[in-house]
Amino acid sequence: MPTREEAIDALRGVEDPELGMDIVELGLLYDVEVDGARVKAIHSLTSMGCPAGPMIQEDMQNVMSSLPGVEEVEIELTWDPPWTPDKMSDDAKFILGFG
Numbered sequence: 001m002p003t004r005e006e007a008i009d010a011l012r013g014v015e016d017p018e019l020g021m022d023i024v025e026l027g028l029l030y031d032v033e034v035d036g037a038r039v040k041a042i043h044s045l046t047s048m049g050c051p052a053g054p055m056i057q058e059d060m061q062n063v064m065s066s067l068p069g070v071e072e073v074e075i076e077l078t079w080d081p082p083w084t085p086d087k088m089s090d091d092a093k094f095i096l097g098f099g
Contacts, residue, residue: 001069007032007039010067014059017052019096023060027087030078037071039064044083053077 002010011029012022023029023043031042041060045053057075064073085098092098 001036002034002039002067004032004034007034007041007064007067010063011041011060013063014056016046016056018050019046021092021095023056025089025092027089027092028056028083037069038074039067039070039072040074040076042076042078044078046083048079 008024008029011032012024014023015021016023016026016028019026026046028045029041029043033040033042041064043056043060045056050056057077060075061073064070085093085096088096088098
């Protein structure tokens with residue numbers, strides 16, 4: 001069974017194609033829950049109208065499904081709390097020119 005940290009590390013391979021950075025660095029990944037062979041990722045998008053949303057979710061599904069021991073994957077999209085640039089890592093803020 002994967003650990004929470006292994007799942008988060010795997011999700012670093014999921015990129016927001018519009019910003020060219022992974023969802024973890026962008027602060028779009030809010031939480032990961034691992035319960036045996038079941039993994040759930042809770043995430044947001046940069047905006048409600050994000051055209052890349054379905055592709056990001058498909059990539060998340062594929063990455064987590066490929067982890068050894070994972071039999072069930074749930075992806076939950078949330079808008080609470082809304083994403084803001086403050087959620088980005090310091091590296092992402094620097095690269096994208098925020099503060």
